[in-house]
Amino acid sequence: MRTILFDAFGKVCDRCGKRVVLDSLENRSVAQEFIHINHTCGFDSVIGDGLILDIDLCDGCIKELLLPFARISKQGWLSNLER
Numbered sequence: 459m460r461t462i463l464f465d466a467f468g469k470v471c472d473r474c475g476k477r478v479v480l481d482s483l484e485n486r487s488v489a490q491e492f493i494h495i496n497h498t499c500g501f502d503s504v505i506g507d508g509l510i511l512d513i514d515l516c517d518g519c520i521k522e523l524l525l526p527f528a529r530i531s532k533q534g535w536l537s538n539l540e541r
């Protein structure tokens with residue numbers, strides 16, 4: 459069983475092990491780019507009925523694993539700045 463890796467002291471990527479300690483503004487910025495997924499699996503899930511999927515990913519792993527398949531868009535306020 460894993461320990462909690464998403465806490466007030468920093469974040470650790472569950473895939474590559476990248477650890478970011480929240481000891482500077484730069485590291486806080488890096489930590490903000492982590493994605494945390496928590497999903498309760500439903501009936502007939504390939505993962506398992508009612509199991510909970512929980513994962514933290516760093517920006518590098520997100521880029522490698524998810525970006526090829528993700529739908530990327532700009533937030534409304536950012537789109538308004540470009541007009």
Ligand SMILES: [Zn+2]
Pocket residue numbers: 471472473474475476515516517518519520
């Ligand atoms: Zn990673």
